[in-house]
Amino acid sequence: MKKNNHFTFKCFLFLLFLGFSEILAAQNAFSSGTDAQSAAGSVSYSVGQMTYQSIESASGKVSQGVHQPYEIFVLSTNENAMQKNITVYPNPVKDFLIVDFNAEKLKNARYQLFDASGKLINQGELKALKNDINTSAIRVGMYILSISSEGKTMKTFKIIKN
Secondary structure, three states: OHHHHHHHHHHHHHHHHHHHHHHHHHOOOOOEEEEEEEOOEEEEEEEOOOOOEEEEEOOEEEEEOOOOOOOOOOOOOOOOHHHHHEEEEOOOEOOEEEEEEOOOOOOOEEEEEEEOOOOEEEEEEOOOOEEEEEOOOOOOEEEEEEEEEOOEEEEEEEEEEO
16 A cells, blocks of 8 residues: 555656646747848747736837737738629529629620539520520529629629529
């Protein structure tokens, strides 16, 4: 019994020592990091810093420790104003689906009709302001109609075939 307690005590001390060494290792000033500067500005990073100190004066501010990120995100979209001027009806469709360009026709406008698994069912050109797509030969189900102009997708519609 005494031997078992001695072994348990040794295991406890080992785990305690291991835990404290992990805590002390994490309190290093930093484990890695670097700075880079150019005419456009400067960037710096560090990994593992645990302390934080900030010194301010009339000429500026220096922060040591945790770096506060300053990120600039440029968000863009290829959304075309013409997108909103495309109407597809009736939905659900029975025999003919109408694609209506409400303002002006797109250049080199085309359509692609896909089934729910992504298989191309039908495709063609949209030559007028109001175009009919024959859907009488396709089965009942859900389809995706993609309208494109000059190779760029302008708008996508979910179509239900009854």
